[in-house]
Amino acid sequence: MATKQSENLLLQQVNQLWGMLDEMSESNPEAYHKFIQHHLGEGMKQLTAPEPHGCFQTRMMEPSERLLYVNLCSWSRVPAPVCDSDPVPLAGGTLEEIIDSTDTYSVTDIAYSPEVLQKASKDPVERDQLIRLAMKSIEEQHCVHLSHSYRLLTQKLKGSNKQMRQRLSGRSEPARGGSGGIDATLLQLLTGLKLAGREQEEEASPIRLPGDVQHPKNPGLIQEISSTEFECGGKVETPKYEVSVMEDENGKANSVELKVELPGVSSVAECDLSVSKDDVVIDVPEKYRLRLNLPETISEDMTSAKFNRKSHVLSVRMPILTK
Incomplete structure (x- = not known):
């Protein structure tokens, strides 16, 4: 429950935000319009849910051997690479163990941008590269060892849409804004616009590119995956x-x-x-x-x-x- 002090701080920040917006709308209407349109678009992306695109089956070898189903998902929150030489961003879900009357298997999810998946659907080689990148990311994120063979399934999704979205979000309910205050990045951006008298685009994005990731102590709505080797217990070297x-x-x-x-x-x-x-x-x-x-x-x-x-x-x- 929010304290009286935190409520006052929130109200103060809200007033500061509206004051900056009002001043910007008068001093630089064009920048104000672009700023509002940009954040409306970003807000729509944040609210868009991942959609199933395809599913493949492989086998987990360590720490225990079992079948693994991987759902490839399309999610507009995941950015597309700027050019072909850039790393391909992705978002990884939690690893869920399923025990039914006949078998025990695991399910997880990997989300790419819609543009990346659309391009890969027309090129089998690129599709294979995305699948292998997904397998490598699963190994790094969950500290498991997978077989290097896989089989594409006719079904688009293993499980339900609700389960897939929960695994990708890392929680049972969508993330909601806390009562501790307004995003500092937004206030800093508005302050910069006020002082400079011109538009400055916000550089924060929902997912960082692989190799540039710093994992938060508490998992956010999207779990970010590094492209570097993940050390599972001991150090594994790349041989000459x-x-x-x-x-x-x-x-x-x-x-x-x-x-x-x-x-x-x-x-x-x-x-x-x-x-x-x-x-x-x-x-x-x-x-x-x-x-x-x-x-x-x-x-x-x-x-x-x-x-x-x-x-x-x-x-x-x-x-x-x-x-």
Whole structure:
């Protein structure tokens, strides 16, 4: 319950806000109009709920093995990257364990901007990249290890819309403004407009880009995910490696060769190798982890690997897929 002091502080801030708006409407009507339109638009985005876009199934390997269903959702609160070279922002939901009469499985949700999902729906390669980015983010956020294979489902959503939205919001009810005062960022912005006599656009956005995230002590409406490696207990290093594209006698590329130095590893049994047409993942639990995008599309079925115990080097040969 709000105290009398907090109520007085709130009333004081409200009066300050309206005073600044009134002054700006008279001194700079154009900036006032743009400011109001901008925040009305941002407000509509904040009120928009995520919508189901698609669902895929993979398997959680650690800490316990079970099926994992991931709902890919479209949410206007998640910004689209400014250009193709920028990281793709996303929002991750909580991980929910479901126990029914026949099986135990888990469900979680990953939300992208509508523009990103619309573009990926027309390009299978981009769709695969978004799915793998979602899997990597789930591993980092929930400290789990997933299989690198997945299966697209015909259904758009596992569970109900209400459950999906609750997992993405991290709470059973939508977040509401507290009674402790007005957003300081808004007051600072208005103060800047008043002093400068010109418009200054607010730079705060609901989700930061991956790699630029500082997690709050209490989870907000959107849980922000970093693109950096998440350390689950111990430190996992990226090993030294070398990638080469080999050519045949006619100068045509015929294979991709990867050599990875793994000091402290004594057997190939310690290595978990996963190869797809365009990337490779090498995982040595609690020691090393390497994920690479390959320069060529390779044949997964013809891939071979060998481990040199003396030099502790893992060599992987991946024939290039003929077109």
